[in-house]
Amino acid sequence: MNGDEEKMTVIVQTIAALLFPITLIFSFYVIMHGHLTPGGGFQGGAIGASAIVLLIVAYGVRNIEKRMKEENLSIFESLGGLIFVVVSIFGIFLATAFLANFLVGKAIFGQIPAWGEAPLNSGGVLPILNIAVGMKVIGGLSAVVMLLALITKEGER
Amino acid sequence: MNWMQHLPAFIIAIPLFAAFLTPLIDRINKKARNAFVLIAMAITFILTIILFKEVLEKDIITYVMGAADPTQAIPKQAAVPIRIVLEIDGINAFMALISALISLIGLIFSFAHIEERGGRFYTLFLLMVVGMLGMELTGDLFNLFVFLEIASIASAALIAYEFRRGSTTEAALKYIIISSLSALFVLFAIGLLYGEYDLLNMAAIADAIRTTGLSNIDKIALILFFSAFALKAGSAPMHMWLPDAYGEAPGAISMVLIGVTQASLYALLRICFTIYVDSMHVIFPAIIIILGLISIFIGVTMALIQEDVKRLIAYAAVAEVGYILLAIGVGLYGILNNEVETYARKALQGGLFHIFNDILDIGLLFLVASGIIYITRERNLNKLGGLAHSMKYTSILFLVGLAAVAGLPPMNGFASKIIIYESVYKVSPILSIVAILGSVVMLAIFVKIFHSVFTGPKITEYREVPKLMLASMLILAGLIIFFGLFPDVIINNVVNPAVNALIENTDYISKVMGW
């Protein structure tokens, strides 16, 4: 079985391929601006996962699974969780407490304006935590959908 | 830097960190993964011991996440606690100690038989530990809900671990539906309290209820909390998920699940004894006592007719929960009637000591049963027999667990049950009669199992259970005998601080509110 019968029509495939990068960019936008605008790690991650789900729907789960192994997605997810915990523990070592914002006043992400407009590199550790959550949600949600699709397909064989 | 003040954060952070690192190490080397998980769990256990000693010295420890001064619960600009506060007094530290100990023993047992998909198993295991410990350390209601859900999701996935047997998934589905629904009730109750007081911190809410008196909304929230946590703690008549979940869970997970239910029991204690105790109606402890009696009755009678060995032990676990609830209800009743010294303190001593003993006794029986199932691939009592010929050590360990659960001296079950009988007698003799009768029936049940599983002619030649399994059972049996021989040591050093924390509940509130 080469998995061709799982694919949808060429129109759907082309549109999905076109939309995939745009959706991912939007997802990164929502994740990166999580500390400034509505949104954040989970919301952006859910958008990113929906990009992968779009590919799964259009190209069939087995074809996508060959390119994008479920294990790799899980590893990606674990990395996100790991970054979150490590950054939180750094709060103890570099500042005062667990989850403390140790980047305030420091070089790259350190600027925190009082009110109003803020640049992207503000918020201390919040953007890093948002990215970590985003990684976790992209990896986790798309792995969940992929696995659910795979075990459903297994029954048909 | 003062390392001791960061202990509570590390106890939650280390298993969480290990849980996310385990899948990565699993890809490289399986042996390294096992060693890593064991080290992480051992460090967590040692930290809970240190935490317990710290609590003995300092009485109450607070830790504020992400604050400039992690010991200051209320920040300078605010009047109420606004950050996530971990607050540890005697009872929290006691429960965390039990959970970490039991998880460590369960982990050692799991190394013996978990081979395929081990990376996922240990990740879920550590996440379950995070949920348990988080529930037991947090001082924030919403945090409690989050950790409750983490523990439920991880344990549901672990129950369904042997997913090729369909019945495991059936049990796990029942478990996750029941626990997510009860967690939603908890969340709704949290919403009610938040809408009324704009607070999420347990100590602050307790303070607010003290000053404004019990409103109708508080009563609704109390009933929602109580029913949800009693359901999660496995008290009859809401126990229907428990035998399935315990019975179908793989190996040591049945034992660690007792820790998860006891975390819910802890939440019940916190709600009753800290938040609501001053304005509680006396009908409430009566309800807890009745639930305890029903649990004892249903637990032992249903255990009589079981054929699956793990399900039978699970029903015995329901009965043990009944003993704990009975003692706690009597303790609460005594506190409300201002009879702390006559019987309430003693009842709470017995109840909390029995929390520890319950997990050791039932845990040992579960481990023995899991070992037998692992070797013989047979769960039905009627088809097992004559195992004492080939499994000498296992049968002796089973005898220890049997005597402990039935409350025979010199085991730990006797030590705590005798305190419970004595103290509940002062409220009503009927309570102790039911409790003693429950123990007698329990003894009959387990003698019956011992007879049908271990004695009799040899049917098939089996090997002894693996060494790691034996080691974990031996640790439990050693603790059981030690607790039974020297109950005073444990009661004075471990149980009494927890009892004091339950009785003198104002300390918990004043530490956060900064009186």
Place this chain on the structure above:
Amino acid sequence: MIYNLPFITVVLLIAIGMYAIIFKRNLIKIAIGITIVESGVNLFLITLGYREGGVAPIFTNLPPNISPEQIPEKMVLPVPQALTLTSIVIGVAVLALILAFVINIYKNYGTLDANKIRRLKE
């Protein structure tokens, strides 16, 4: 009356969800029931966060007619929103787990009828 409308909706949603969980036999419908109860609870939490005349706590997107001195009083505390978001995240995980279990049950038992799935009942 109009301010009570969200709370009436909350009660209705929870009632509908409980009805589905208790009286429906199809496992998928039970899962849907849990989701409905969850959305009821989420709606309840988010309703608690409403303050008359308040503005959303987004620093970069303030309404133009508001002066910076007014902001601390006008901005609502984002705790209920944070609670709702966390609850939604947890709900996703629970739903995924329930669906995975339902699929596995269907493969093992060949049915989704809750009354026929009782290997554990003696």
